[in-house]
Amino acid sequence: MCPSEVARAIALDGAWREAMPLVHAAVDRLVQEGRVRLSWKGKPLSTRAGPYRIGRASRF
Structure with a gap:
């Protein structure tokens, strides 16, 4: 899923842009906990940088 x-x-x-810092912070925490994974165009990302998609980690 797209963070937006x-x-x-x-x-x-409709003030979704103002919510983006909260989304990014939550994503960073969930990645650190191993609960979600990040990717872009089907390639895994180790950290959030530039455009990305959020997916459920395979172990959850």
Whole structure:
């Protein structure tokens, strides 16, 4: 899933851009905990940098 989709789902009054820092912080934490994985164009990413997609880690 795209991080902006998450931001749009939690944003109030359509202010999803303001929610992006919260989404990025949560993604960083979930990656560190091994709960999600990141990718871009089907290639795995080890850290969040530039455009990325969020996926469930295989062990959860």
